């Protein structure tokens with residue numbers, strides 16, 4: 580019997596660690612943007628990384644609106660402020676004060692904003708994989724965003740995803756046709772710092788959940804913290820990179 584070398588397609592050690600490093604050290608950046616312009620070749624790499632995402636039936640439904648114009652960004656910022664004011668109204672007392680003190684967008688500070696939309700009307704892929712789950716078009720677009728986010732981290736560029744908008748108002752401001760889905764609004768710029776943990780954790784807004792509690796064995800509901808912890812105990816050994824504790 581021929582013995583298959585299971586490591587034959589594995590990346591070299593440094594490359595492999597680079598992939599995990601991008602994953603673990605990616606952050607949602609809000610406070611650390613610098614105004615340094617992003618060179619066209621770097622921006623091209625980020626967009627092309629997004630364009631290499633998996634997509635249902637090879638639909639590639641992502642459409643990008645690249646926004647650099649200061650006037651457009653100012654109008655977007657005003658929509659954010661209005662939505663953020665409304666969002667804060669569900670919180671009270673200390674929680675409201677904390678919410679109001681959070682920095683939740685870098686629309687004006689970043690040299691590039693990118694609105695990522697999904698053309699759910701596209702016939703590309705001829706419906707493969709989408710007949711019972713049409714929402715997979717949107718999932719594909721999110722995969723593109725994640726690709727861009729990780730590539731940006733490798734380039735030293737921060738990305739902040741802003742979803743505090745009334746989508747219809749943002750859509751009409753940016754001329755997005757009604758049949759398209761607005762998926763994400765990204766603020767993109769070189770970052771002066773990438774923290775070891777999420778800013779929301781540092782600011783006391785939320786704590787990360789523990790992976791062992793999120794693994795179900797064979798059927799939903801069948802969690803087994805001990806078994807999951809055992810499985811994950813090899814984590815640092817196998818990826819060769821010191822993962823954060825969640």
Ligand SMILES: Cc1cc2c(cc1C)N(C[C@H](O)[C@H](O)[C@H](O)COP(=O)(O)O)c1[nH]c(=O)[nH]c(=O)c1N2
Nearest residue numbers: 605606607609682683684740741742743777778779
């Ligand atoms: C779909 C979606 C939408 C948003 C976000 C993310 C995603 C995936 N995040 C960023 C979010 O707060 C952040 O990812 C978590 O706090 C975890 O932090 P790190 O990304 O690990 O730094 C985010 N952050 C923010 O400041 N304002 C926002 O409107 C949003 N919206």
